[in-house]
């Protein structure tokens with residue numbers, strides 16, 4: 001079966017659907033317009049459709065020629081709350097919203113994988129489950145679908161576009177492939193007073209600075225370089241004017257790790273460092289850590305399988321073994337905690353770039369992609385599913 005050749009014939013429709021979704025971005029757990037566009041495209045195709053209760057998520061199941069195993073293919077549907085400055089003719093028509101993470105392309109590629117596989121049900125036994133999920137951008141959409149019992153299969157697979165590598169290539173690695181992402185906030189409380197007489201107050205400001213620096217020492221002294229930890233202080237706030245010592249200082253930031261063990265110990269270390277430095281200076285530190293997505297861990301066996309499928313599809317030189325994880329986070333991590341599988345990256349580097357050669361990454365207001373690469377994405381979904389469910 002020449003999946004690439006057939007996927008290329010679908011490219012005009014796939015691009016048109018992607019642009020339609022791009023014009024009308026939706027946020028969070030409820031993406032009804034995007035869901036309805038997807039369902040509209042699937043009219044007349046013999047599939048079972050299960051709709052989510054707590055989200056606009058949908059699982060579309062397609063049965064092959066005979067009974068067999070099952071595999072989940074996933075596409076996310078939500079956009080980001082940010083302006084678009086690409087200047088493209090099909091730019092977002094909703095102010096302050098943009099599909100800057102390529103989920104419009106993910107959704108369209110998955111819709112066209114449904115159409116492609118529908119023509120070739122004789123090529124697989126068992127069931128392909130197409131997971132259209134909202135709320136990937138920090139809303140835990142995949143987790144809600146799992147909690148509703150919608151997500152169950154023998155394997156799972158997802159592709160995420162990445163503008164920074166050559167269009168049409170696929171990249172991946174076994175094991176940790178994306179980071180955990182936790183939000184932390186530290187409020188250091190002292191006692192306010194006159195800025196000319198700090199000894200009569202308990203000034204929390206230098207204590208906050210000391211904690212900010214100590215968090216970086218903590219990363220290099222308490223964590224192995226082979227089990228990476230990133231702590232970034234991204235927001236600091238204190239005070240109102242030049243001659244008043246404020247009552248408190250706030251620090252806020254992100255914690256990224258690539259193993260559950262490093263995540264747990266880094267959380268404990270942040271608490272201990274903040275609380276004890278504050279105590280040393282007669283202050284009190286309140287530490288609040290809000291857990292985001294867990295580490296995205298690709299199953300080694302399935303990743304090797306998917307790599308073989310990719311090499312057969314696009315040639316050995318177009319599959320790139322990633323040297324290191326990406327420190328961004330993904331809620332496909334929840335699916336991978338339950339079902340063996342993998343997430344790979346699909347290169348979509350645009351042909352036209354600014355003279356410096358800089359490529360706008362995902363989440364940039366200027367993020368663009370080479371839509372030709374969507375044919376590779378459609379074909380890869382079909383090839384992975386049929387190879388796993390070989391009839």
Ligand code: NI
Nearest residue numbers: 101103136160
């Ligand atoms: Ni994304």
